[in-house]
Amino acid sequence: MTTSPGTTGAVRAEGDGSPVRIGALVPLTRPGWTAAGRHLLAGLELAVREVNDAGGIAGRPLELVVRDTAADPLRAAAAVDELVDLGAAALAGEYHSVVARAVAARADALGVPFLCSSAVIDALTDGPTRWVARLAPVQSRGWRTYADFLLGAGHRRIAVAADPGAYWTSGRRILREHLAPRGATVMELDARERTPAAVCDALVDHGATALLLLAGHPEPAVPLVRAVRADRRLADVLIGAPAGQPEFADWAELLGGAGAAVPFLRYLPDRLGPTGAHVASALRERLGEAPSFVAFEGYDTVAVLAGLLRTHGADRASVAASWPHVDVEGTRGRIRFARTADTGVWQWEWAPVQVVDRDPADPERFRILHTG
Template sequence: MNTPPSPGAERTDGSSVRIGALVPLTRPGWVGAGRHLLAGLELAVREVNEAGGIAGRPLELVVRDTAADPRRAAAAVDELARLGVAALAGEYHSVVARAAAARADALGLPFLCSSAVLDALTEQPTERVARLAPAQSHGWRIYADFLLGAGHRRIAVAAEPSVYWASGARILRDHLAPRGGTVTELDMRALTPSALCDELAGDRATALLLLVGHPEPAVPIVRSVRRDRRLAGIVIGAPAGQPEFAEWTTALGDDGTAIPFLRYLPERLGQLGARVETALRERLAEAPSFVAFEGYDTVTVLAEVLRSNGADRTRTAGSWPRVEVEGTRGRIRFSRVPGVGVWQWAWPPIQVVDRDPAEPGRFRVLHTG
């Protein structure tokens, strides 16, 4: 089912410049992340239009729900290309973004990926795709450094099968091993949360990382570990950022606190970021996540590119190395990074944070990179 577009988002009179937006808005997609991403995209579109649009033409968003399905995302890219969008934006799930990037590249459609971090976003280097979120190898190495600094050398990971989770486990292992750390993978296809606790009780791991989906099985795993007296000293971590969203606290309450995760925000927002934060909070009726800022920054970049190139896809795709835009989280420029085949903002600010047990709505910054 296609998500209804924003009002007026599919005009056919050629008066608007249209951006296609891929967003997970229904299960099994991470709906909370999708809602925040869309809020950021829509807020920026509104502000671009209030400032005169793209050379006097309104900027409009054509939204499609990916529901975390790579095939659905690829079909949406085909549809959006036929609708004549000037560029593609969005997506949160890495495996879905990878499918969208491959299809967009094949069709010659510029794609600015907002939130997905998988290093290999495309099989081969391409000029058409750029990304705002940091590559997984960069962010997860910072997380590994945090673990080492906190004294954790024996790490267990509760893992599900996925290119994204397997990549994360490999990054952690490769970074920790030369520094005396070990990573033991526990396959959640074969273990219940209770059986996982038994495995952990027989191991000497001091940290358990959740390389699994949300809410299942992440929420029951956290509940089981928190209630097992044998595991009172183990730290639970979630590098992929599951605790960022309010639904985590709704599901787990106090059990969801003190679980370190990665988020892509500076310690202090500048003037633009603070203004956007206020507007996003009003739109979302809750504190905006870093994903909402990624959405806003995506449109900010694309608007600047489109002002310079119009709706010409080829010129837009060739403009990434010339972009320089003030975003909500710093100055955005794109470059080539070894091992990453797309134009990359290197790097957004990165923090390791957790939710404060004394005040679950407040985040504590534990490490920056």
């Protein structure tokens, strides 16, 4: 069950037949990454439907109360307050790292459990908290895996076209700190201040063999891809997008064949097990296209929370105290959380990490290039 605003206040007592509410925070309008938000919401909704088909939470229906964050941290923080007032037993979702940080901070302040589905920035909170857990692998793990892929492919002169912001700044730092000791250089280009033509000239001057798009989609990432692909001087330059811009169908729709062979990170295993295969089929039907890893993250989020709610009840403190007891068969493997000193939250440390691209011979097909 998915609803718009409700009217209830505190978490209701068990046994009264009232819904158990999960507050879902999802980017559904611009400037949020709406394709990611749509897939995340599809996964959340599918899992809620299946939980209710199986009898709900001790006979009570599970209800998803959705709020659009539009990639706005202030809007998301206000939504947390609203969802707490509406009686949400837990919060779920969010894709954008800076927004997830705002949600985590507010959830910690108000004492409501938040399971972050998709945001990867290492510093999800400013300090340790018992209220927050995360499914997505931390950025440092994924981006180091991506850096290892670049090194393995022979790239030592790497340029990044970067937007401002904490997530992109963190990505640049991770790449630089991992690549420099291994003999690679990283040249930083401001993706907003330089025109695509100026970026191309800088790549030639630097002798770069790879350009990484640490920038928003579709602007300025798409114009940069078109410019590099059209520049004969850069025919051998690899374009990469570690943040995952090519994962979604709108990338292929905007760029066609030019959007193929752009390696990016995604968080899927080489092969889905029975649970993952079942969910993949149901998500494809719901979305009308192949589900992204973000849709699986949404499904797994509800699977974890539903397991905790069934076992420990809808009391917020009890849910938060149960992170170390999570043991759920998710779509991409067994989900268990560990306490990580470097992030301050409960973390699924074993999420699969891949570097993939779209096959130039068939841009609808993904090629696995590297795993970590």
